[in-house]
Amino acid sequence: GESVGLHLPTLSVQEGDNSIINCAYSNSASDYFIWYKQESGKGPQFIIDIRSNMDKRQGQRVTVLLNKTVKHLSLQIAATQPGDSAVYFCAENPRSGGGADGLTFGKGTHLIIQP
């Protein structure tokens, strides 16, 4: 079936380095993608989103890149801090024009920050 997946279950980076978390999706009809951060004991927290008519979007210390040709999504975190330790999920909305219904989530990448 069509789903969103992540390449690595765990990513370990040095504090202060940049982190890149990757995600592959298979539904070419998806028009909206989101990255969420989930800390232990909490619900997912919205980080940044991007629509399919864009290939890059920047936020505070985060950048999302979308490559529709190879159906690839990535999240870049600049100057990684201890507070960035969490599990990161990519999600897609496969319903064009739909609203907030039925997000499909990837399995998640656990980002570990080394001091």
Add this chain to the structure above:
Amino acid sequence: KAGVTQTPRYLIKTRGQQVTLSCSPISGHRSVSWYQQTPGQGLQFLFEYFSETQRNKGNFPGRFSGRQFSNSRSEMNVSTLELGDSALYLCASSMFTATGLSYEQYFGPGTRLTVT
């Protein structure tokens, strides 16, 4: 502005029982979605309610049901609990923007359900 709240936060039930979980969305949000999160299956969409109507449903058995009230608060119910229903149940709310329903979902902290 208060975030999405879910009650209870933790729950222990035995097989065969039924359970009701509650979700209060962010004020002004009219769409409420429910997700199940397990280590094996990850985050999976259960259903979504808007203006008291179920608009979308994921691939879960009929034992999983929900409803939404006129104040947008939502409940989900699981009947005849099975061990495999042990999971974190997350609720997310969304709002309308000037151009329509926002895709952006805000999640609550979840209800941790343990079935023994």
